[in-house]
Amino acid sequence: MIETKNVNFYYGSFHAIKNVNMKMKSNSAIALIGPSGCGKSTFLRLFNRMNDEIPGAKLEGECWINGKDIYTKHTQVDMLRKNVGMVFQKPNPFPKSIFENVAYGLKVNGIKDRAFITKKVEESLTAAALWDEVKYKLNKSAFELSGGQQQRLCIARALAVSPSILLMDEPASALDPISTAKIEELIHVLKQQYTIVIVTHNMQQAARVSDKTAFFMYGELVEYSDTKKMFLAPEKEETQNYITGRFG
């Protein structure tokens, strides 16, 4: 369960997230939609504290994950990031072998047991629906894979450290339609075990993969409800306009 309480976020004097209160249930997929620049990525990065490093950025309010405030002095950010994985807009595998990419998170978290790592790599690649395509070339460079395969590799890489939440920032926007479909299928399966928060600019995609949808505009959460309801009968006029493509 993810919860934000009166969250405000600033880049210097720019008010990027405005007083957002939101609850996201575990083992479900939540889509964040809205015009570009409305703060979706900023909001997403709050949950694995990837905004921490941005100079001049400031957070007000609270973010809770599974009953814990993740912005206390005692929060172990590396542990948080193990629990909250992230998949980026453009596939960003490391210039290493397929195996080493998936094993990376385990190794930086201090795991040395070869047998365990090997097992985890296979499990993660299987969970990311990539195992059959790469099982004979685990030692090949990740750059030999296609874009879609690279993105699934990045998903496997995130899964390897056993997170409970996956943050995805427009994970399919750099991919062709077939690869996109594969990623969406994957999200369908994964959301039974993981909480998935996905940013997308693609309405159909939000409608297809998510259980709940949140619509943001100018840093404000305009509407947040069940995806079906959101797309069939939105409450706010702005939502209606955005969904039907009348602006944005």
Place this chain on the structure above:
Amino acid sequence: MMQTKKIQEQIAFTVFRLLGFLVLGVLLWILGFIVYNGISVISWEFIFSAPTDGMTGGGIFPAIVGTFYLIIGSTLFAFPLGIMSAIYTVEYTKNNWLTKCIRIMTNNLASIPSIVFGLFGMTLFVNTLGFGDSIIAGSLTLGLLILPVVIRTTEEALKAVPKTYRLGSTALGANKIQTIKRVVLPTAFPNIITGLILSIGRVSGETAPILFTVAAYFLPKLPHSIFDQVMALPYHLYVLATSGTDIEAARPIAYGTALVLIFIVLLMNSLAVIIKKRFEKNK
């Protein structure tokens, strides 16, 4: 209109190509000149024995060994130091005063004449620290000389590593040091090697910095420790060409020495290129 444009392009192309050939020609000419004049003295004996007969006979083995020691010594000093300071300026602090100082210093250090490094090395390492004329004093002096190059190329190499790699690593729970060690440095390594190539060329060829810090005029035995003096190829070449007992008689040996020096530089460079290729294959 189209026609003139095309002709202009043709002319430009031809000019550039001719210039390219000219440069290549000059290089080949120099190389050919040295090979032509030096090849006759090259033999196992020339490479593996010490100079004799007032340096008009014998070989250049002590100078070869000396140059190797200086290459290794200065690299061992300048590389860890240079790489670490580049990591500091690029990865840890973007624009604080220390970073700015390092940047200004490296830019200025790079343009100081090498003889000044020689004087500085003599004052600091030879006299003040009391190393005397020695491999260590020479290596440290040469190390200082190449430090700016190492810092520069390492900085560029680190900056060329995509930011998305760092983000990907951070998002998996890696801290900064882990990210640098496991992702950034390995990715930047081939380009850091370029710095190695450049500085090896520099170290093997410089005479001024070793003149007062390590180079022996004539020392037909090998060093026993890093506090011994050694002969070195560029200085030996200088001695042979200007101040031997019989300069005319030593002339072929001078060309032979030049040939060996060039060969060593080429050898080191190819070694570096091979290492670079090795690493790039794993990407």
